[in-house]
Amino acid sequence: MIKTLVLGAGHEVGKSCVVLMIGGKTIMFDCGMHMGYHDDRRFPDFSLIPKRGDYTQSIDCIIITHFHLDHIGALPYFTEICGYEGPIFMTYPTKALAPLMLEDYRRVMVDRRGQQEQFSVLQIHDSMKKVTAVDLKQTISLGSDIQFRAYYAGHVLGAAMFHLKVGESTVVYTGDYNMTPDRHLGAAQIDRLKPDLIITESTYATTIRDSKHARERDFLQAVHKCVTNGGKVLIPVFALGRAQELCILLDDYWERMNLKAPIYFSAGLTMQANVYYKLLIAWTNQKVKDTCITRNTFDFKHVSVFDRSQLNAPGPCVLFATPGMLSGGLSLEVFRLWAPFEQNMVVVPGYCVPGTVGYRLVTGKTVTLDADKRIKLEVRCQIHHLSFSAHTDAKGIMDLLRHVSARHVILVHGEKPKMALLRTRIISELGVPCFVPGNGETVEVPSRLVLKVLASEKFLTKSQSNSLQTSIKSKVDDVSAPKRHMEDVSLSSIHDIRSAIIIMDKEKTIQVLNPEEALNVLNVSQHNFLYRCRLPLYISGMNDKDFNAPEVFDRGPTEGNEISGKELMKPSKKCCRGIQEFSGFQQQYDLEDKDAENELIWAERKEQENELELEDKGAENERIWAEHKEQEGIPHSVLEAMVQTVYKHLVKQLGDIVCYKQDNCIVANSVCIKISSEKTQSGTENKAQYIFTCTWSGQDEELARQIISILHMMQIASQASA
Amino acid sequence: MAMELTCLGLGKDQGKWAGPSCHLLQIGGANILLECPLDTTMLHLFLPASDMLVQKRDTLYEARCSKGSDADKKTTKKRPLRRFLDEEDDLDSWFHMEGKCISRSSDASGPLSPEKASQIPLETNLPLHFLRIMDGHVFLDVEPWYKTADFSLVDISSLDVILISSPESMLGLPLLTRSGNFTGKIYATSVTAKLGQLIMEELVCMHAEYIQNFGSSSPEFKPSWLNPPAFQDYPASFKKALVDDDGVGRANWHLLYRKKDIQACMDQIRCVHYDEEISIYDCLCIKASSSGFELGASNWVISGARCLSYFSASDLTSGHSMALNVASHIKSEVFLFSDLKSNNTDGYDEDLTSCSVKGICENKDKDYPVETKSLSGRCCGGVVHDLLEVSKVVLETILFRGSVLVLVNGIGELMETLEVISQALDNSNLSDVPLFFVSPVAEEILVYTNTIPEWLSAERQEKLYAGEALFRHVELLQQGRLHQLSALCSQETVKVWREPCVVFALNWGLRMGPAIPLMLKWRQDPRCLLVMPETGMTRLALAPFQPVQMKVLHYCRRKLGEMEVSAIIEKMKPELFLVPETMKGEFPSLGDSDSRASRNDIVFYNMWDILTIPAPRYTEADMMAEVACTVHPRQLDSGHSVGKVKVRIQQRGGKWLLDLPKLSQESDDALTEKETICWGTVEVTKLMDILQGNGLCCELHSEGHRNNSEHRIVVTTPSPATVELGLQYTIIETNDLVLRKLITDAVRSLLTFI
Structure with a gap:
């Protein structure tokens, strides 16, 4: 069972934190804080985590998807104040950029708002020291049971989705992701992992967004117009992510339109962030990577650092100020100054958490805001809401779910009514169970169970030959097929149906074996359970003409039959020998010789069989049998001629089933026809009585009947011709 | 399922002309080429591209002529060579291979710039005018060609995968990909691929510089210095370095690729990250892990039926790259080491000094x-x-x-x-x-x-x-x-x-x-x-x-040597580890300290050795719980539980998975269902009891048989039938199908069927 305890982001956007309990292991995904609360609710309620001693013992590892505060904000609190000391994993960019994010937040809270700090600078750094950085697709093993791997998620630099495997249970946790590439990031990429459970964000559970291009154009035009009218544009952003994308956009636009109005970044912090972006260029999209040798996209030409003295300076400008959502700090300060003037503009990019000024601006129609308890503020400036969030829309969520094809879905990180709608859609369109747990709730879903067994080499290799053919085919397909990066590349078509003998010994070790091997392991030998039938038949006309018509091999074998023929080769050999041993053969021949000869013929036949696969089967068959005939010499006795005739007839009639002749016996699968002659009292030269002794095992009942009826037909035919 | 390893290059730092490290691995039906390098040390055999050296050649020629004894030494050395060639080399076959007859006097090495040609001094002592002697060494004064690892006997089209572990070891890739025969996949870390591309571009650029100054040879034919008639005049070790003793190595020489070949080659490379697991046709799983030798350089873990770790040149402590990751090889049973640092430098320069026509240098x-x-x-x-x-x-x-x-x-x-x-x-x-x-x-x-x-x-x-x-x-x-x-x-x-x-x-x-x-x-x-x-x-x-x-x-670059390898072996304890033969003298110390493991687990390989590593008898597989539910096990006296089940065998990323057959497939394969095993011996008296209990009239005939274990039961009513019983066989003969079913059931009840 996979138990999912949602500590945060259940029915809300903020403080993402999901705890998974699988097979005695506990893994925490994300450790975020809520930007809208300033009380206890800002952090996830860690006390709900099932206890096994302290937090370090209770949790095996923490995996952080990206550096946004609602995904990482509570980490220093959890490690430094709650005392978690176990492993923490995040991607390289997240590890590099998270301290900037946390420090920015801390400063805003303490310096500007005058709140008591939740954690200190030192604690942020101590916390980050415990982090192990991972690369995309890198498979990390933690102990023998836990394995996980990061996939590119778009959203922000270094954002990742994680595929987690504990024992045989698999879970995909998406974090935040974006299915469409933006100015600096690529789209999310993940394999068709078919996990037991997927936990996905659903920020835009019902929104279908139009083309991003149009939104970009509107934004640029709005800013342009405002600036030409001498207005000031305030863009409240978080230091990382959206800021860089909009900067690329504006810098590029400024360059093209030859605009002179200054673009400011509110603090050295964001400029510093650009240094990181330059180092981490490998995590951006292909276009940025390609141009980085000639010009690094993050070397902005028109962007400079903002100085507080410029706050009241006249003239137009564009200012990126932290934090986003106007939740405090410089951005709110500037907002208060600029908002009362009509020519100014506030661009609110992306999502705003309820409880922030930004949220009220975007949703509320009120122009009066009590941004502070004492001051009433009249908002007269233009407000441009830019749906520029790097979250995927409803279509993207559905596409991802369809592609990953999980067996259960849990939605988090969204608004309750929209999530409910999406849930209905998932259940109806994808037909998988979908859960929308709230904070503190636990969801249990079943996981795949797999037993570890020991399969014998022989058992497996029998299917290996087939798998190779498949691999050759898949190789050809691969070359011709266009690249489908979201498609399932690995073909799971390599399979084979086999019946296996499963043996569990006293030590509870389970072996999967071939029947022959099973007998050996059990130290018993096969009991041959056979049926016999004696047919006294009169067959005349020793001349081959009757039966050896030229169209002997006209019956073209079909694909499937060929394989079934091959499949039956081995048992036929085994049974045949058994039959020969027990049907009175040993009285005439030395058994050991027989065996050796058998083996020889067997090897020879195998070789020929291989050839057969390559060349036209019919013609080849004839050639081989002809060779056989030569080797065996021209029949010198009547009996042998008879065997030869019957044999040819049978080959013709049975077609797909491989049969061969040995001395006075004809063998097809487990059916052995022994021919002996017996002169009747009234017999003439060319009318002799033969006794056909057919022996077969139960599995070849049908074949035996077929053969017997063929033999009867021969008798009738020969009588007719006589 | 067994694994086969062929060495195509021993690793270039062995002091011999062994060529850079390169292996061919056949595992689970897939052919994997480990590395695709160019032997850049072979550049030493060519003269540098410089006008200034042309003048220098004159002066050198004079200087050499003043020492009359040199020429004598050379001629004495040449004679045994020619005899060797006359006996061993079938020149005619070479001509046929080339498709055209090459006369020794014709110079196919291409258009030399006229100024240069005029400046070439007539080397009377050397019959081949493309050979130069400088400071007692023989050089080829032609456009350089490049030697790959020994691919002469490898069918390029059969390669499924090429693994590249460092930028240096991919220099030969465009030669492979431009031929069009190669259809497999190439894997390298993204850094290796990028740096490799840049280094190849530099090589192409530098080579172009050379051609600018000295003209190029025709790309269609092998130049005359690579044709057998010329070989006989080469000093022995020079010839060995060029084409091996038997001249087979000739096929490994190629004209350099062009920039567009590099681009085409880069398009075929699939970039991976460290520790990214990649499934190849689902039967193999490969994974790169850091080797510490170069930026982005990797070792590889290849797991199929067996798990093999391939260590390319590696470094435990690197000042630039991520250090050698030993932990990711924890599951490997076989370790293949290549490109090790040899402590014994005895072989160094030996071949080369003997390349010298003068013989041995004064000191x-x-x-x-x-x-x-x-x-x-x-x-x-x-x-x-x-x-x-x-x-x-x-x-x-x-x-x-x-x-x-x-x-x-x-x-x-x-x-x-x-x-x-x-x-x-x-x-x-x-x-x-x-x-x-x-x-x-x-x-x-x-x-x-x-x-x-x-x-x-x-x-x-x-x-x-x-x-x-x-x-x-x-x-x-x-x-x-x-x-x-x-x-x-x-x-x-x-x-x-x-x-x-x-x-x-x-x-x-x-x-x-x-x-x-x-x-x-x-x-x-x-x-x-x-x-x-x-x-x-x-x-x-x-x-x-x-x-x-x-x-x-x-x-001297840091590299894994005997000490480090021993330490890794000691720590990881693989079942088997393979090291180049050149390291043979250096490993006994390990054996001494640990006599228990003394040399069952070490194998030395040499060029063209084919090592076969058998597959294990049992492989771990995953069985779906649903399959286990369909088993109806039978408890045996021996303590075993035995059951029969039908499974669908699948491979995913090198792992075996036993799943329930899909419904559609089940009906197709009705035949296999009948495949059963049964054992035991039918006790005659019990069978008789059952048969008679069922109202059959039967008699026991045991007289005609040799021992007591063989019996014959003759049934007379309701219809005639015979049952022959032996220790390990039962034969029922009757034409009455109802009766047969009855007897069959009776016999079956006395045997163990699975």
């Missing part, structure tokens, strides 16, 4: 430091292993106003050397000494290396977290101390060139690139210094530039 001393002394006149420590020592000597040189040429083999090493040397200059207040990095791809290399924090050593990753540049060259460039030059002869160079200086360049064996003009400029200056990687071929490398007055310093 045949295999001890390296002494030899460098003899070459340079001034000794500076010979081989050093520590970059700090290198920087010390460089500093000394600069203080005496000498310039330094630093040739390095890898990009990571280049970055580190650059840092160490610039730091040393800083410490001595010599910050104004200019540093140059000369390469057509200098800018790209410098920019790119600053954007790959995930691939670097832990210390450098800390720089990422601190928001600093990953390598110091960024700062040096900003300060204007380091100059990136695309070529030596450019406008830019004239502006910034100042001596003394330190010049960095990639090592092409002193045969190509900026090294040549600089060598010609500085070779007579005893104040100057040449730092180059230790290859064991210094004498040969320097020969065209003799007399050299410069100091020469060898820098």
